[in-house]
Amino acid sequence: MNTPIRVLVLALAVAGLGACTKKEVVKPMQSDPVRTTEQTPTQPMQDESWTNPALLDSKPCLVSRIAYFDYDQATIKSEALEMLKCHGKWLAANPGARISLEGHADERGSREYNVALGERRGNSVRDLLLANGGRGEQVGVVSYGEERPICTDSSDNCWSKNRRAEIVYTAKQ
Amino acid sequence: MTGEPMQRLISALLLLILVSGARIANAQGLEIDIVDGREAAIPVAIVPFAWEAASMPDPSAIDQIVRADLNRSGQFRVLRKEDVVELPARAADVRFPTWKMLKQDYLVIGRVLSAGEAGFRVEFELHDVLKQQSLLALALPVRPGEFRAVSHQIADLVYEKILGVRGAFFTRVAYITAKRQGEGKYEYAIWIADSDGFNPQRIVWNSEPFLSPSWSPDGRYLAYVSFERQGGHTIYVHELATGSRRLVSSFKGINGAPTFSPDGTRLAVTLSKGGNPEIYLLNLANNGLTQLTRHFAIDTEAAWMPGGNSLLFTSDRSGKPQIYGVSVDGGTPERISAAGEYNAKVTASYDGRLLAMVQGNKNVYRIAVVDRERGGAGAVRLISPGPLDESPSFAPNASMILYAAREGNRGVLYAASVDGSVRQRLALPDGDVREPAWGPFRQR
Numbered sequence: 001m002n003t004p005i006r007v008l009v010l011a012l013a014v015a016g017l018g019a020c021t022k023k024e025v026v027k028p029m030q031s032d033p034v035r036t037t038e039q040t041p042t043q044p045m046q047d048e049s050w051t052n053p054a055l056l057d058s059k060p061c062l063v064s065r066i067a068y069f070d071y072d073q074a075t076i077k078s079e080a081l082e083m084l085k086c087h088g089k090w091l092a093a094n095p096g097a098r099i100s101l102e103g104h105a106d107e108r109g110s111r112e113y114n115v116a117l118g119e120r121r122g123n124s125v126r127d128l129l130l131a132n133g134g135r136g137e138q139v140g141v142v143s144y145g146e147e148r149p150i151c152t153d154s155s156d157n158c159w160s161k162n163r164r165a166e167i168v169y170t171a172k173q
Numbered sequence: 174m175t176g177e178p179m180q181r182l183i184s185a186l187l188l189l190i191l192v193s194g195a196r197i198a199n200a201q202g203l204e205i206d207i208v209d210g211r212e213a214a215i216p217v218a219i220v221p222f223a224w225e226a227a228s229m230p231d232p233s234a235i236d237q238i239v240r241a242d243l244n245r246s247g248q249f250r251v252l253r254k255e256d257v258v259e260l261p262a263r264a265a266d267v268r269f270p271t272w273k274m275l276k277q278d279y280l281v282i283g284r285v286l287s288a289g290e291a292g293f294r295v296e297f298e299l300h301d302v303l304k305q306q307s308l309l310a311l312a313l314p315v316r317p318g319e320f321r322a323v324s325h326q327i328a329d330l331v332y333e334k335i336l337g338v339r340g341a342f343f344t345r346v347a348y349i350t351a352k353r354q355g356e357g358k359y360e361y362a363i364w365i366a367d368s369d370g371f372n373p374q375r376i377v378w379n380s381e382p383f384l385s386p387s388w389s390p391d392g393r394y395l396a397y398v399s400f401e402r403q404g405g406h407t408i409y410v411h412e413l414a415t416g417s418r419r420l421v422s423s424f425k426g427i428n429g430a431p432t433f434s435p436d437g438t439r440l441a442v443t444l445s446k447g448g449n450p451e452i453y454l455l456n457l458a459n460n461g462l463t464q465l466t467r468h469f470a471i472d473t474e475a476a477w478m479p480g481g482n483s484l485l486f487t488s489d490r491s492g493k494p495q496i497y498g499v500s501v502d503g504g505t506p507e508r509i510s511a512a513g514e515y516n517a518k519v520t521a522s523y524d525g526r527l528l529a530m531v532q533g534n535k536n537v538y539r540i541a542v543v544d545r546e547r548g549g550a551g552a553v554r555l556i557s558p559g560p561l562d563e564s565p566s567f568a569p570n571a572s573m574i575l576y577a578a579r580e581g582n583r584g585v586l587y588a589a590s591v592d593g594s595v596r597q598r599l600a601l602p603d604g605d606v607r608e609p610a611w612g613p614f615r616q617r
Binding site: 072100107108109110111112113115116117119120123140141142143144145147148152153154 | 382384385400404405406426427429430443445448450471473474487489493494515517518531533536538560561563564579582607608
């Protein structure tokens with residue numbers, strides 16, 4: 001994805017969120033006055049509530065957004081499980097949240113096979129998010145194959161960083 | 174001004190001109206880098222062509238281009254220019270004993286004459302040194318700026334006369350470059366150039382990647398994959414003469430690996446719109462789709478066999494990527510590749526006899542050429558050293574293979590003779606070069 005556009009989308013999403021929180025009081029859907037008065041004093045920003053957008057950037061398992069894979073594999077590794085369950089929970093709690101899963105491969109082998117492999121990795125992550133509360137329309141998958149390496153040396157260390165699926169929020173809530 | 178500073182200034186200017194001239198030449202072309210020679214190569218002498226036209230000589234030296242072409246093929250060993258001791262321009266001037274003494278089997282001579290308004294005529298002759306006989310004497314018309322093209326045509330004619338196989342020097346290649354434009358920013362571009370890397374022309378460029386350029390059989394179109402649309406891949410068919418392009422595939426998921434059918438009417442493509450990458454045939458006249466493979470594994474990188482009755486593709490249905498073959502009407506695919514842990518990105522020679530693919534063994538990826546008419550140990554030959562070679566593409570006469578390799582942190586292209594005896598690097602001055610695709614024969 002084009003970085004400036006991604007930043008713009010993010011900025012719009014954040015601006016949108018800000019606007020929503022302010023408007024919440026006057027929204028017809030949220031017209032119950034009892035609930036509104038209840039919400040204001042009992043929702044401090046440090047709240048662990050799964051609908052608080054700040055949590056996405058503070059809770060470690062939500063801040064973490066990359067799952068790594070073994071060579072020519074798309075099986076989710078145990079160290080990525082907690083992180084992915086967290087994002088699944090976030091999707092369940094925030095029906096408006098949208099994720100683009102970007103699948104990647106290391107440089108070894110042919111490019112189009114690696115595009116397919118990247119998609120398979122994205123799909124593995126999607127399946128896990130859906131099994132943990134996410135819904136189909138919340139998660140899209142796009143593969144970059146070996147075209148977007150994080151690291152460009154031809155070494156085992158570098159390759160292990162490039163075999164990944166990245167969670168990119170296109171809408172947080 | 175005294176003489177000495179003036180002289181210095183002139184030498185400095187001359188040096189500047191020389192240096193910049195050399196840099197331009199380098200930026201245009203490729204580094205000539207014969208990695209390995211072949212004992213059985215045929216010795217040929219090429220005499221610099223005499224310039225007999227009225228105007229200033231064209232800077233393209235025909236003999237140098239022909240020499241480089243023939244050397245690169247691996248079939249010939251052309252006499253070094255400094256060993257060309259006589260400069261005959263016509264048959265009457267040839268002294269055969271000289272060339273026999275230099276152990277040359279063949280001799281090419283020629284001259285450039287004025288012809289018509291601002292035009293030229295190149296006359297050239299091929300002689301058999303041992304038989305002291307003229308094998309070929311032809312005159313080719315040349316317009317200004319066409320000397321490189323005509324030189325490649327002369328190399329093709331010499332190649333064909335001696336070997337009985339059509340030469341493929343007067344052809345074009347397509348490739349992809351990635352140039353870093355700053356932190357995390359790249360410019361990706363698709364280029365076409367002459368078969369020796371000269372005359373590069375940028376066809377299309379974007380900040381998002383391109384993949385898998387594929388020539389139409391008539392050389393008029395390139396099909397390729399672009400990531401330029403947000404969140405998805407698309408396949409375009411691009412007309413080279415006009416620069417106009419048509420979006421032919423933009424389904425959800427992968428739209429990848431396009432390759433034109435031998436008759437040019439269809440593209441084999443990889444689509445994952447059904448949830449999993451499968452090979453489809455896309456009819457270019459009506460956009461109709463026919464699904465060719467049905468398997469939960471990855472199926473991709475389709476290549477047509479000549480005649481268009483069957484295709485080869487990469488599949489990991491056995492656990493690792495291997496090459497399979499399937500009829501154009503569908504049916505159960507059959508595994509083709511035998512040796513190697515990893516085989517992918519296959520391509521077939523024009524006659525279907527040779528298959529080239531990427532073969533991986535213990536982290537080393539090399540280009541393997543399979544001769545389907547040979548059995549046993551001789552059937553598979555690894556023609557590149559690795560460790561990260563990919564994207565083989567046959568010349569239209571199957572004499573050579575272009576492929577991509579990694580050197581340091583960048584991609585470079587190699588042209589190798591099909592037996593692997595000669596390899597030559599085609600390097601651009603900067604950037605990362607990948608995915609070469611050798612175009613079809615061109616009309617002379």
